[in-house]
Amino acid sequence: MFDKLDFIVDKYEELSEKIADPEIINDNKTWQKYMKEHSDLTPIVTAYTEYKDAKMNIEEAKELMYSGDEDLKELAKMEIEESTERVEELEIELKKLLLPKDPNDDKNVIVEIRAGAGGDEAGLFAGELLRMYIRYAEGRRWKVEIMNISETGVGGVKEASFQITGKGAYSRLKFESGVHRVQRVPETESGGRIHTSTATVAVLPEVEEVDVDINQNDLRVDVYRSSGNGGQSVNTTDSAVRITHVPTGMVVTCQDGKSQLKNKDKAMKVLRARLYDLKLEEQNKEIADERKSQVGTGDRSGKIRTYNFPQGRITDHRIHLTVYKMASFLEGEIDEMIDALITSFQAEELKKIDE
Secondary structure, eight states: OHHHHHHHHHHHHHHHHHHTOHHHHHSHHHHHHHHHHHHHHHHHHHHHHHHHHHHHHHHHHHHHTTSSOHHHHHHHHHHHHHHHHHHHHHHHHHHHHTSOOOTTTTSOEEEEEEEOSSTHHHHHHHHHHHHHHHHHHHHTTOEEEEEEEEEOTTSOEEEEEEEEESTTHHHHHGGGOEEEEEEEOOTTOTTOOOEEEEEEEEEEEOOOGGGSOOOGGGEEEEEEOOOSSSOGGGGTSOOEEEEEETTTTEEEEEOSSSOHHHHHHHHHHHHHHHHHHHHHHHHOHHHHHHHHHHHOOSSSSSEEEEEETTTTEEEETTTTEEEOOHHHHHTTOOHHHHHHHHHHHHHHHHHHHHO
């Protein structure tokens, strides 16, 4: 690990010289590239510098232990204890910083929510999840854009797709992919029986055109009149767009906007993200297995999380964490769960390093 850290420090110093070079500053594209590399390495170099300082403090304090002055010895002992504790913390932090970074972590995301098993209740739950993620994004000052939404007749959502634009959106939301299960007594249930319903969530990184090559001849584009809410002109023009990717059979619809061109652009974004996701699965079987285990089939058994309303609890079954904050959780206060999922994932990765 320390050979790698020394190499990173050398690389960091080299980049520091480059970003201060007037010739490179004049070449904005190159300068931006080096600045990003420099910025990515800064947390590692900062932590490693602090680590080396703490180690040096320990050595200096050990020398003071041989002093005849009892007060100095006591101070040295305290310094050794504090610096040793900090060294241990920094070793864990450095290991985390050196973990292979998911290349998609900094990307914007496209989130797709679909009602699963459970009829009208599943649609209502899907609508609550949609609102939860929108509130979460707003709380982090991320931009949210609805791309497509199909509502049920009772105020729920059959399916919805939306884009969240913000730095690190994928890194925070990628563990939300999977089957979410709700247990509660529906308002229409006179006997007070608890019903179980599900909704599936898929979180896809936004993909640039260069990342996925789509042959236009493989696409069938249909336009039609939008249905549902959207203003006067929405139902009077052929603004809704349905794109079918013939080789895979993927179908993407977008009818949220009044402009056919904008709806087509949004639909293409979703299609690119889905095809990129498929490409990742084909290239890496481990990713495929992980996603299958996350997303499942939409039935009641393949769940990642349960929202139990009678008990006011939310349980994530992957990390066996339960929180009793139903109201605030559904208002988008989900950071505690996300942080725990990230920590658990990092812990598993750290185990692989130590093995």
